[in-house]
Amino acid sequence: MPENWFITGCSTGLGRALAGAVLDRGLRAVVTARDPASVADLVAEHGDRALALPLDVTDHAQVAGAVKQAESAFGRIDVLVNNAGYGYLAAIEEGEDEEIRKLFDANVFGLADVTRAVLPGMRARRSGHVVNVSSLGGLAAFGATGYYHATKFAVEGLSESLAAEVAPLGIKVTIVEPAAFRTNWSGPSMRQSAIRIGDYAETAGARRAATTATYGRQPGDPVRAAAAILAAVDAEEPPLRLLLGKAAYDIASARLDTLRAGFDTWRETTLGADFPEGTP
Numbered sequence: 302m303p304e305n306w307f308i309t310g311c312s313t314g315l316g317r318a319l320a321g322a323v324l325d326r327g328l329r330a331v332v333t334a335r336d337p338a339s340v341a342d343l344v345a346e347h348g349d350r351a352l353a354l355p356l357d358v359t360d361h362a363q364v365a366g367a368v369k370q371a372e373s374a375f376g377r378i379d380v381l382v383n384n385a386g387y388g389y390l391a392a393i394e395e396g397e398d399e400e401i402r403k404l405f406d407a408n409v410f411g412l413a414d415v416t417r418a419v420l421p422g423m424r425a426r427r428s429g430h431v432v433n434v435s436s437l438g439g440l441a442a443f444g445a446t447g448y449y450h451a452t453k454f455a456v457e458g459l460s461e462s463l464a465a466e467v468a469p470l471g472i473k474v475t476i477v478e479p480a481a482f483r484t485n486w487s488g489p490s491m492r493q494s495a496i497r498i499g500d501y502a503e504t505a506g507a508r509r510a511a512t513t514a515t516y517g518r519q520p521g522d523p524v525r526a527a528a529a530i531l532a533a534v535d536a537e538e539p540p541l542r543l544l545l546g547k548a549a550y551d552i553a554s555a556r557l558d559t560l561r562a563g564f565d566t567w568r569e570t571t572l573g574a575d576f577p578e579g580t581p
Contacts, residue, residue: 302535303379303430306330307371309358309415310385312339314484315434318523319382322531324351331371358385358411368418380534381419382432383412388449388486390512391494392505400492401448408452413459420467427471430534433460437480437549441556445508464541475539477530478553480546482521487512521546
């Protein structure tokens with residue numbers, strides 16, 4: 302198992318569970334959060350194997366400083382886990398410009414910034430593993446979470462490209478795609494648009510209510526999810542994608558079937574868009 306981990310977004314939920322699991326395994330972890338006091342107990346329990354650092358992934362200077370401190374303390378970062386992020390509820394038309402940009406800053410640009418800061422060390426050693434926490438919502442989209450889906454679809458594409466670029470350098474990439482887990486995502490961490498348009502009440506509006514109603518009753522267990530991520534990182538051939546939870550498997554599988562059916566229905570039109578065979 303790689304020894305030195307750098308995990309973003311550890312104050313609650315999956316990030317906190319994963320940091321605890323890594324440290325309980327006897328490994329070392331840089332445990333980051335916007336407020337390091339929220340992870341102080343993890344550091345206290347594990348001594349010099351744990352380093353708590355303040356990190357807002359949207360702050361470029363703080364990102365660079367945290368990575369430098371991590372490498373100074375532990376010598377290297379073997380596994381980067383980009384977990385920081387949050388959700389936003391709004392129909393597309395209800396989206397608020399400032400909130401949308403903040404969402405992309407945290408979920409996409411912050412993830413990319415941290416990754417770019419860590420990659421030079423991994424490249425120099427020709428080893429490392431980047432774990433990007435996406436979502437089932439990076440594979441399938443629903444009403445009221447369109448902007449969140451847009452960020453996670455972006456993470457999926459970025460991660461696939463990264464995997465192709467760094468594989469020859471000995472660096473691995475895994476995209477983690479959880480369904481609904483018992484975290485603060487649908488509760489205290491969730492942001493919502495203040496705009497409500499009546500015409501969307503039965504679509505985006507209904508899903509807003511359904512999403513927040515799941516808080517505290519989600520079927521996914523963050524502790525078991527953390528164990529699954531550890532198993533993937535420890536595998537000789539880690540997966541590019543790791544679905545977490547039965548709903549993730551079922552919905553992603555149905556999404557594949559829907560895509561294939563649509564492709565096949567329009568196959569002749571699709572193929573007819575090329576120049577005729579033999580055309581110079």
